[in-house]
Amino acid sequence: MSESPGRTCPLSYRYAPGAFAGPPALRAETLWIAGGLYGNRYALQALLEVFDAEPGDKALVFNGDFHWFDAEPGEFELIDETVLGFYALRGNVETEIAAPAEGAGCGCAYPEWVGDATVEHSNAIIERLRAAANASGRNLQQLAALPMTMAAEVGGERIGIVHGDAESLAGWNFSQEVLDTAPGSAAAERALVQSGVKVFASSHTCLPVLRSFPGGRAVINNGSAGMPNFRGERYGIATRISTRPARNPLYGTRLGAIHVEAMALAYDFAAWERRFVELWPEGSDAHRSYFERIRSGPDFELAA
Numbered sequence: 001m002s003e004s005p006g007r008t009c010p011l012s013y014r015y016a017p018g019a020f021a022g023p024p025a026l027r028a029e030t031l032w033i034a035g036g037l038y039g040n041r042y043a044l045q046a047l048l049e050v051f052d053a054e055p056g057d058k059a060l061v062f063n064g065d066f067h068w069f070d071a072e073p074g075e076f077e078l079i080d081e082t083v084l085g086f087y088a089l090r091g092n093v094e095t096e097i098a099a100p101a102e103g104a105g106c107g108c109a110y111p112e113w114v115g116d117a118t119v120e121h122s123n124a125i126i127e128r129l130r131a132a133a134n135a136s137g138r139n140l141q142q143l144a145a146l147p148m149t150m151a152a153e154v155g156g157e158r159i160g161i162v163h164g165d166a167e168s169l170a171g172w173n174f175s176q177e178v179l180d181t182a183p184g185s186a187a188a189e190r191a192l193v194q195s196g197v198k199v200f201a202s203s204h205t206c207l208p209v210l211r212s213f214p215g216g217r218a219v220i221n222n223g224s225a226g227m228p229n230f231r232g233e234r235y236g237i238a239t240r241i242s243t244r245p246a247r248n249p250l251y252g253t254r255l256g257a258i259h260v261e262a263m264a265l266a267y268d269f270a271a272w273e274r275r276f277v278e279l280w281p282e283g284s285d286a287h288r289s290y291f292e293r294i295r296s297g298p299d300f301e302l303a304a
Ligand SMILES: [Fe+2]
Pocket: 064, 065, 091, 092, 093, 108, 163, 203, 204, 205
């Protein structure tokens, strides 16, 4: 494995299966989980609207990387203040803003299938974002103090909430690339059993996944709340886990008493595209790495 910044996974990013034991941090009939907001204020607005409309006993957890494109002090402040009004985990982005690990770069721990140019752009983005965070009025110690994992309970079932995977804040084991392999799938099933959770809800890899396992278990990765997740589509995705089914999920599964679903976040796409270009004009690192995805989605289709 390469040791260059953005490729490595710092030791401080790791946790043990026991992280998900003990009393749950929260219990709710309906749990919304949104990772990868990436500083998109319009996706945040769309998420808060659907969450407000959700009836019954509910909770919202931001499972990391809520910052990224918000590399301007006022923009950073708006995102930070709003998100920290809810439950939140730190992703690699928040960790590298508030408590940078030596040589971690953006802390993405990018695997081999992600190209060098993407890694270099990401390292440059984190530098600019860190400067904006320091210039904002926000207390960055709050970000550094956020947990890496959370156990929740929905309908009597234990849910493990992470940013990366069952072992690391920036792990890629809940990516479709890994889960599509037999060893990757077997490892995920083992991790569910060892951690004592029915569902792992993750995000980091930036592309959505839902995989069911024997014993009523599943891994759901929301991909990105703040960027399109499928080719030609323009909505973000959040995860919803509830004792009641949603009216219009993109896809989902039922595990005994709970429904595990992917929900579209239809944000003001044109407004976000304008704001993104103001923050990251053509030729900038974020524009070069992300503008195509922001405008047209990734090269990935929603499978039946
Ligand atoms: Fe991440």
